[in-house]
Amino acid sequence: MYKCALVLAAGQGKRIKSDLPKVLHKVCGKEMVIHVIDTIRKAEINDVNVIVGNGAELVKDRTKVKNVEYSLQSEQLGTGHAVKCASEFLKDKKGVVAVFTGDTPLISDATIKKLVDSHINNNNSATILTSIVEDPTGYGRIIRDGNEVLKIVEHKDCNEQELKVNEMNAGIYCFDIELLSKSLNKLSNDNEQGEYYLTDLIEILKSENKTVGAVITDYEETIGVNSRVQLAQAEEIFKDRINIKHMENGVTLIDPKTTYIGVDVVIGKDTIVYPNNIFEGNTTIGNGCIIYQNSRIKDSTIGDEVDIQSSVILDSIIGDNTTVGPFAYLRPETKVGKNARIGDFVEIKKSTIGDGTKVSHLTYIGDAEVGKKCNFGCGTVVVNYDGKNKYKTIIGDNSFIGCNTNLVSPVEVGDNTYIAAGSTITAEVKEGDLAVARAKQRNIKGWVEKKGLKK
């Protein structure tokens, strides 16, 4: 049977008190609406239409990589009205449409599949996802007669009896497409909030003797994020899920409470992660690595058996058996080879560092290509910027760069070269040469005594 999905993402999110549209707030490093879209796709529903309104351009821009379609709800008149705005998308389609709110990032693909299967197998007109919660404040309540679902009543419209019901509406539903399109015109906004509620469709369908089903799932999957407090709750639940997955895959997390791993991060077996680490975006960490405390690794690929300590690594690639830190800063487009050493207070930007090269302390390398098995003395600076333009430095294999060297770009240093400590290199150093580029030492005999400074 044909399946498609709608994601409601047009609301402002007043309760989150933000200039950013609510659905763009992130949980474990990913926008809530993208969590929902990704999970829908995982559940094998490919045609996704996102209803945008508040901050429409921004929401479209952030979700464009997901290849979804959009409908515009220019005035936010409620969730029922939002679905109506997708009528062009639903036109001429037959089958099932699953409807999601953009603020339920914890929903799993397994639950979506269960909901859709139950909807199809029971031949329902509508099927709602619900959960049982001790305190359902703020959520719509599922009103049943015995087992039969009668209607959904919004918290603000509940009478005393209805307020006591602790089965809540998750805001995720399946509908028969044609029936949904026909019924939306029957919604009214005669309620506490003066909005067209999607939830009222249930009572309408029941009054027409249509079958309405419900699937009950864990509350944890159905949390709707309306406020910053709920955002933090969602973050904690998601973080636990991610950390458990990595531990089950053979990663040691010494303190999962203080380990923050983005949803799309991949970590190999026998890697050990110490407390207070943050791994973000499209990051892959290999097998047998040790990531000591306080590192941030974003959009990077780390090889096997790499040791990293208290460092920031952005959009970089690190080869096997290399050590990084403490206190290294690897900026975008850095590529470090295997068996290399990047030590303390070293900053590298847009550079390649060959296998076995050691940059052990207090060094800046920018816009450079460095060969294999080089050794950088303490305090080397690649002077890549003349105040106007950036230039490139090339260093061959097996070069020894003495302490406190400046390499004024553009400049080339050949293979097997030595540079004397304290040199400022402005011209090519040919293979096999030693370059000394500093004033010769001069000693003035007895100068201290002559000046009357002797103590």
Ligand code: UD1
């Ligand atoms: C909604 C449900 C409630 C359910 C809860 C689950 C309704 C009337 N109520 O309430 O029964 O328990 O979700 O989390 O549906 N949106 C639009 N256009 C609008 C209004 C909202 O696109 O005009 C979008 C919002 O961006 C949001 C979603 O719909 O992503 C839900 O809106 P929200 O205001 O959060 O609804 P709740 O009050 O939480």
Ligand code: CA
């Ligand atoms: Ca909500």
